[in-house]
Amino acid sequence: MKVVVIGNGMVGYKFCEKLIAKSLPGLELTVFGEEMFPAYDRVHLSEYFAGKTLADLSMTEFSWYADNDVKLELGNPIVRIDRTQKKIHSFSGAETAYDYLVMATGSAPFIPAIPGIDKEGVFAYRTLEDLHLIQRHAPLSRKAIVIGGGLLGLEAAKAMLDLGITDTHVVEFAPRLMPRQLDHNASVILQQKLSALGITCHLNKNTIAVLGNESVRGIMFSDGSMLHADMLVISAGIKPRDELAKACELPVGHRGGIIVNDLMQTADPSIYAIGECALHNNMIYGLVAPGYDMADTVVAHLSGASKMFCGFDMSTKLKLIGIDVASFGDPFIGGEEAKTIVFEDSHNGIYKRINFTPDGKQLLGGILVGDASSYNMLQQVCRNQMTLPPDPMDLIIKPRQGSSMAGVDALPADALVCSCENVTKADLTDAMSAHGCETVDALKKCTKAGTGCGGCVPMVKDILLHTMKQQGRYIRNVICEHFQYSRQELFDLIRLKELKDFDAVLDTYGKGDGCEICRPVVSSLLASLWNEIVLKKENHTSQDTNDRFLANIQKGGTYSVVPRIPGGEITPDKLIVIGEVAKKYNLYTKITGGQRIDLFGAHVSDLPLMWEELIAAGFESGHAYGKALRTVKSCVGSTWCRFGLHDSVSYAIRIEERYRGLRAPHKIKSAVSGCIRECAEAQSKDFGIIATEKGWNLYVCGNGGSKPQHALLLASDLDSDTCIRYIDRFLMFYIRTADPLARTATWLNKMEGGIDYLRNVVVNDSLGICGQLEQEMQALVDSYQCEWKQVVDSPELRKRFNHFVNAPGEKDPNVQFETLRDQKKAAGW
């Protein structure tokens, strides 16, 4: 059987993969691709700008085609289909005969016929080739417009941000963003979030002209207003690629798309069409999951099985620039057919809407913006027509602890968990019992669940944990294959036996030779317990590379150096020294978020020389490289500020100097604000202090970063010394009991009893350990030494700071820099 596929996109490739898996005898499979690259993941295209390579995005290894006897012709578009002779003619001039032809030609960006659309600086956003062109133009551009506020348009806007264009505008014809997925209020919330990121949205705008001479200067709207920019990206929807089908007189829809039946057959029974080029029931499916289902349908038909494609759930969840956006079922249904509950929190940028039957029994659809953590569950409830709780509102108000596990339990066995790869809950539990899968990775390999868009991975994990628990299997929270202990257990054991180096710990309590997971954990424990110098001979190779070189490794293999600037206060003389060092060693300088200065691009052999100069001027290590105290940020406080209640700078300096160098399960950040205006943003820190009329309020376990969380009030109106005692206890308790790489916020979230329990331990001494915690902290404070100075003073340690062992002092010739705004930057990878 000769099967020929036109198109090597995601769906075309998936068709091949599924067909090969059937191992049909006598199959000859040929694939023609118009692009130069083998099939790649278009869904995650914008990640290409965020650093992913073609290899990361590729659907399979290049060798897959040859290994499976699939003939792949790239860069060779088909020019004609001869239906009577059952042959296709390719651009290279060759003819290929087929028994069955599968058209997976996909779609092209819809380019509206606006005058001037062919100017320089106007791009489509669809293929890797488009991305290369955009990438080449971006450095010349300051302001970009994306036409199209749909899913792909917003992806394109994100790509603009990733390329460093901070002034990006999105223009949408409809009165709201993502009109197919969101209602008006959801769009408003999304717009607010986007504008905080530097993306301005213009809705209800009909673009009628592209301005500029040769290159684009802006666009004009039908209302006469204009918007200027030096780059224009069109992402206004798709147009099915049906030109080959039209030319051989296969019927197509009026607005494009090759008409197919439920078997994905075109009017010619030996020609199929799948993916975005196919028009099924008057509908083009612009998502990958239905495309895969179509591919499945054709594979089933060719291998003699029966399967029909009967439409597809268009639920989507995506993370746009870090913002969750999801819609499922029928997001808009309302009126008499449905009741609706809306939860709107414009402060935190969260919008949730669910629609259910008037009797309140069944979920029909909904929208989530800002927090889509319950998407998987809601979609399952909707798709499987599960009975709703007595008050459907419980579905969208913060899921209580443990409720997601109960939810997994309630799922029927045939619930579809991964819609990209068609994996049900039963497939997962079978893989666990029949193939012994015990990790998410093993499940991914075995069932392919979570390998498409990845959105179902949290649910796969929940099902895994839940099933293991059900089977009575004890899930031990162990560090890795070498240590069958939790971090907390190991902490106590190392203290008990007074072990001082990694090999001693490994030989006493572990097995094997250690690894990149347990080595840094043990190194951190040793540092928290004994506070010996981290570069001590036996231990330095078990430090993460940053701790090993006391600096932060950056692209290209050079390091960045951050001297400590306690509380962010610095004299003009010291500022000058930093500038001089940066100049001398040709470094890129940038102010950090923690009120200090980062010097980038230092060769490893220059590090001790730079430290020597910095130390001579009174600086010390800022521990920016360690899982350690980073900075104590401060506002200027009562010394200058007319609102300041206390001297927040002096207090911040006192705190930073007390805990400098303290090693912990993860980095620790702090801040002190001189009044309730909170200019130091103390409530986003691991511990934050805010001045009150009577003293200080102490907040703990806040976090910025990817999952921001406000710190919680631990105690109020404290005097300076008591506040520090509480911080001593709090930090030592965290260091003793947290999991590896758990920030204080995560640690608290997992703590049974939460902040009340923590307050009992730290303030009321419910465990009777506060005396000990304070003593341990004092010992660490007393034994502090600057690690940079230890290196500078030791010829033996200095020897380690060379790139080549057999050519000391010689720099890595592979390190390359480029220039950006009069400074250097690392060459891209």
Place this chain on the structure above:
Amino acid sequence: MNVIANSAVEWYFACHITDVPHNGGVCVKVEDTQIALFHFAHRDEWFASDNECPHRKQMAISRGMLGSHHGEPKVACPFHKKTFSLTDGRCLNSEEGLSIRTYPVKVEEGKVFINIAALNQPFTSTIQTDAYEDQTD
């Protein structure tokens, strides 16, 4: 990559055993190539591999952390913690088709030698990445 046209010198003198940290690595310059050399003291073994991590083409394997995976010795690149077998150089994290070359090491009278014969043999760490880079250059 034409590193050493004349492969008469197969065993290249790298350094003295005391130059290499216990359970860690150093980078050895071999003409214009870089080789990572490791003294895995916990196993009492020596290993050598390419210094370049094929994932992002960074010269940093020698600064990586040593370990074992079910008994097989491995090194983790400091950039993104991709791990590679020190026995055959294959990537142990996933099936991305990445690999590094490994080289035999011998120690004689306190001196460490690396067998660099493999440097002259053609080698591609990943087909896709190379194919793509040719397209963009």
